[in-house]
Amino acid sequence: MKCHNSTKFACVKKGFFDVGRTVFYMKISSSQMFRNFNKWCLGTLTFLFLAGTFNAQAQGEDLFKAKCATCHQVFKDGTGPKLFEVRQKWESGGAIEGSIIQWVNDFDVAVAKDPYAASVAAWSTTSMSKFPDLTEEQIVSIFDWVDTQEEKSAVAAGPGGDANAQEEESSMGWVWMILGIVFVVIILAVGGVRRQLKSATAEASGEDFDEHMSYSEELKQWAWLNKRYVGVGALVVVMGGVVILFLGLYSINVMENYQPSQPIEFPxxxxxxxxxxxxxxxxxxxxxxxxxxxPTVNVCMNCHKQITGAGDQVAKIQKIYDAAGWDPTGAGKYTNETKEIVxxxxxxxxxxxxxxxxxxxxxxxxxxxxxxxxxxxxxxxxxxxxxxxxxxxxxxxxxxxxxxxxxxxxxxxxxxxxxxxxxxxxxxxxxxxxxxxxxxxxxxxxxxxxxxxxxxxxxxxxxxxxxxxx
Ligand code: HEC
Ligand code: HEC
Ligand code: HEC
Ligand code: HEC
Ligand code: HEC
Ligand code: HEC
Structure with a gap:
């Protein structure tokens, strides 16, 4: 053996980088490395592709919130119609291909060319803003994002505000997921390099190294040798999990800004x-x-027998009378036809x-x-x-x-x-x-x-x- 250094690692290190003297194991190692290199490249590319997809999604979400959300909601009509699966709607309604993109850029242009767009323009007297600066790709990213949304139950979502909060949370989720994937890729990559070093070491010192030992077997062996660290690590992970779970519980079912409509607009x-x-x-x-x-309706009546209101208050206060079964005409009298205010x-x-x-x-x-x-x-x-x-x-x-x-x-x-x-x-x-x-x-x-x-x-x-x- 050429290398008699007592620590194997130092030996390999020397062999690895001292190109001149160690042609022999450079040869195997580099070919193995290359094989793995391909694998890693492929992995990284897949990952970048996926990240790119998420990115387009995020762009769609940002654009929607910045430019469209004042008038449009995903699942509910507002100033403008709901936008969920609107492309399918246009397609099955017989719109000319691509006219929906034109519509967003400048609805007048689309209306002039496409009778279907003209029918959409009649939806309300408000007309839509024009967005000549948006590219086709950006508009598509908006529709893509809209179509991937899931409808939340009416009660939990409440109006506007908190639905946004939930969406924000889920987009944060993607960030963590991506970070997690990056982390795993790094660990695997480092593991791969370490494996190469180990096999080279074994080669160098004449020991046999089981090339075919699987990752999981290797991992088990490694874990057994480092029980203490693994134990502490596992504890940290479990505790971290518990903390995250608790933080999650703290904000579960967020109801801020919830404002249901009421039978009487009581100010x-x-x-x-x-x-x-x-x-x-x-x-x-x-x-x-x-x-x-x-308060029961009787409490209201303590005052509203006298206070009948003026202008648009009259109709609102009439609802109290309907509930109490009170006829305010003349001196006023109870009719006994009561109706509950819920x-x-x-x-x-x-x-x-x-x-x-x-x-x-x-x-x-x-x-x-x-x-x-x-x-x-x-x-x-x-x-x-x-x-x-x-x-x-x-x-x-x-x-x-x-x-x-x-x-x-x-x-x-x-x-x-x-x-x-x-x-x-x-x-x-x-x-x-x-x-x-x-x-x-x-x-x-x-x-x-x-x-x-x-x-x-x-x-x-x-x-x-x-x-x-x-
Ligand atoms: C100022 C309010 C307003 C804004 C901002 C707005 N829209 Fe509209 N949008 C409307 C109205 C109103 C309609 C219904 C057509 C009409 O009455 O003119 C509409 C219709 C649409 C339609 C057709 C809907 C259907 O059911 O056929 C699409 C698609 C659309 N808008 C996309 C967008 C996109 C994408 C954005 C953001 C880039 C956006 N809108 C921003 C008001 C708006
Ligand atoms: C703005 C501050 C504030 C908020 C918000 C608040 N609490 Fe309290 N809570 C107090 C105070 C102050 C006391 C102490 C009363 C006392 O001395 O017993 C208390 C006491 C209590 C107690 C009795 C504790 C004991 O030791 O006997 C319960 C149960 C409780 N709160 C439940 C809740 C729940 C459930 C919520 C959320 C929906 C809530 N509180 C939100 C201030 C708050
Ligand atoms: C001061 C009051 C208070 C104390 C103390 C408290 N909780 Fe809560 N907890 C709440 C409230 C209020 C909710 C409902 C939150 C919501 O609906 O968003 C809740 C919700 C939960 C939920 C979620 C259930 C669901 O709605 O899906 C769990 C689980 C929970 N608490 C466990 C615990 C545990 C475990 C402890 C003790 C470590 C604890 N809580 C102490 C007030 C309290
Ligand atoms: C003249 C009667 C009256 C007075 C005075 C009054 N309220 Fe109310 N309050 C109502 C009625 C009726 C409702 C139900 C309608 C609604 O939710 O808007 C209500 C609803 C509420 C609610 C929401 C109830 C829910 O369902 O969660 C809160 C909170 C509230 N009142 C707090 C107050 C506070 C605080 C004051 C004093 C500053 C006050 N109210 C004074 C009649 C009154
Ligand atoms: C520590 C926070 C806190 C304070 C202080 C507080 N509330 Fe509430 N209030 C709540 C919570 C939480 C609920 C929801 C209770 C539930 O769903 O069980 C509520 C519900 C109500 C409701 C709906 C009906 C009901 O009984 O559930 C009314 C009305 C109301 N509060 C009025 C008041 C008035 C008036 C005051 C002051 C005198 C007051 N609250 C002080 C937290 C508070
Ligand atoms: C202590 C007396 C009193 C009680 C109790 C009372 N109100 Fe009133 N309410 C008034 C007064 C005063 C006005 C203001 C009238 C005006 O502006 O001329 C009013 C106005 C109103 C209006 C019209 C508000 C507007 O400007 O649009 C409504 C609706 C109303 N009350 C509903 C109720 C209901 C529902 C109850 C019972 C839950 C109730 N009131 C209990 C004194 C009372």
Whole structure:
């Protein structure tokens, strides 16, 4: 043997790069390397091709959001018609090939040439913008992206905002997937090179190297030899998985901006704002029970027997009369033909979650504004405010997780100090009692709680699963 170096690796290294003296194993190695090189090239090309496809998709999505989303939705008619599978629609409607591309560039041109396009133009009195700068490829990428969307269930998606959030999340998913693939390719490539080195080493020292040992066999052998590292690695991967799962749960089923239509367009601004009616007048169980409660029609009638409204208010207020069975003509009288008002629920938590209003409003001293925004200025019907909107309200604790998700509850429980409750300001010693008990129970734990100067909801158990989950 030419090489007597005690560490095989150093020996190979020498042989490998010292071209002059080691023609022999350069020959095998380079031919093997080349064979594998081809394989890797093919792999990389496939990968680049796939990445390119994703990229075109991403381009379509960006263009759609930037240029079309103000008027078009994928599955619902808006200012413009829904765009899902619109190319098929044009084709089966007998449109001239390519006229749909022209339509997007300049609908007037398409209308002049294609009777089908002319029929589409009659869809509404609003006409579409012209996009002369978009290339055919870009327009196709928009339609491609639109056609790959999947319809979400009507309730979970809600209007606009949160559907976008979900789409954003899934496009992030692609990025991670691509990174993952790159990572695996690198690992395999490195593994391949290492294999070459090993076989060359074996060749050099005359040991036999099982060329045909499969990757998995080799991997098993390697794992066995490095049990400890593999163990630690596996633990890290599992823990990482758990963390990712939890972050996912925090934002599951995002409902921000959800604003269902209501049987009567009830404006909070007119009532709680201009007329200064207390929330509790209508939501009268909010400080006594789990639920805030909604007012019955009798509550409305307390005022609206007299307040018949003016202008376009009359028709809206008439709906209250229909529900109450009230005939406002003359002196007014009840007809006993009542009709129930069915308000659509705006804020909805899943059945497995326990939430209690009085605990928050009375015991915790949390203002309605913190969770529902400033309803006294709300001129439309109620909606689930996004955290961004909530953070703009003066006096609110700024939070980051989407409203009504588990992350939102938990984040506030981590931030919010318990000693700010209205019970405390009433001076009945509720929180003094809590502090005293904590001090007597475990002085050092109490010290830890107070390190940041406050005892938070979390520190009193506001992060325990069973507090919120049945
Ligand atoms: C200013 C609003 C507006 C914008 C922005 C807009 N559209 Fe339109 N679009 C319309 C309207 C309105 C129609 C229905 C035709 C009509 O009434 O003139 C329409 C029709 C269409 C149609 C035919 C639909 C069918 O059902 O046959 C396609 C395809 C289309 N638009 C694609 C696009 C694309 C792609 C974009 C973005 C690059 C876009 N539109 C941007 C308003 C708009
Ligand atoms: C005159 C009666 C009245 C007053 C006063 C009033 N509300 Fe309401 N509130 C209603 C009615 C009726 C609904 C149901 C219609 C809707 O959802 O828009 C409602 C709905 C709500 C909802 C959404 C309920 C759901 O389904 O999730 C919230 C939150 C709310 N009110 C908070 C407040 C707050 C906070 C105040 C005080 C600033 C207030 N309300 C004052 C009558 C009232
Ligand atoms: C404490 C008195 C009071 C109660 C209770 C009350 N309202 Fe009103 N409501 C008013 C006043 C005051 C106005 C404003 C009338 C005006 O602008 O002239 C009004 C206006 C309205 C309007 C017209 C708003 C607009 O500008 O479009 C609607 C709709 C309405 N109320 C629905 C309801 C419903 C539904 C209830 C019961 C859930 C209710 N109100 C309970 C006092 C009340
Ligand atoms: C800590 C956050 C928080 C505070 C503070 C809060 N709410 Fe709520 N509110 C919620 C959640 C969460 C729901 C959904 C409850 C469910 O689906 O079980 C809700 C639901 C409601 C509803 C719908 C009907 C019901 O009872 O479920 C009304 C009305 C309401 N809140 C009014 C109020 C009023 C008025 C106040 C202030 C006095 C208030 N809330 C304070 C979080 C809050
Ligand atoms: C804006 C801050 C805030 C948000 C958001 C919030 N909470 Fe709370 N929560 C509090 C405060 C403050 C208390 C402490 C009341 C007390 O001292 O017992 C509390 C207490 C609780 C408790 C009782 C804990 C115990 O130790 O007994 C439960 C259960 C609870 N919250 C559930 C929820 C759920 C479910 C949500 C989300 C839907 C939520 N909270 C959102 C502030 C918040
Ligand atoms: C402060 C209240 C709170 C605490 C503490 C809490 N959760 Fe939640 N959790 C929620 C709320 C609210 C939701 C519903 C979120 C949604 O609908 O988006 C939820 C949803 C979930 C879900 C998803 C179920 C679904 O809707 O698909 C799981 C699983 C879950 N929680 C597990 C846990 C576990 C495990 C713990 C303890 C480590 C825990 N939660 C502690 C409030 C809480």
């Amino acid at each position: 909070h601004a007119t009532h709680a704002g201009i007329n200064g009616i207390d929330c509790k007048y209508c939501h009268n169980s909010v400080d006594k029970s789990r639920t805030a409660g909604l 308000w659509n629920k705006v804020h909805v938590l899943p059945d497995h979650v326990y939430f209690n209003h009085s605990q928050h409003v009375v015991v915790g001293g949390v203002d309605c504004k913190q969770c529902h925004g400033d309803m006294a200025t709300m001129t439309e019907t109620a909606k689930v405010m996004s955290v961004e909107e909530l953070n703009k309200v003066e006096g609110n604790i700024p939070l980051t997780k989407p409203t009504l998700t588990m992350g939102w509850c938990i984040e506030c429980h981590q931030e919010k100090e318990v000693s700010l409750g209205t019970l405390d300001t009433k001076g009945d010693g509720y929180y003094n009692e809590i502090h005293k008990r904590l001090l007597n129970n475990d002085k050092s734990l109490y010290g830890q709680y107070l390190e940041d100067g406050k005892v938070t909801v979390k520190e009193l158990g506001g992060w325990e699963c069973a507090k919120c989950h049945y």
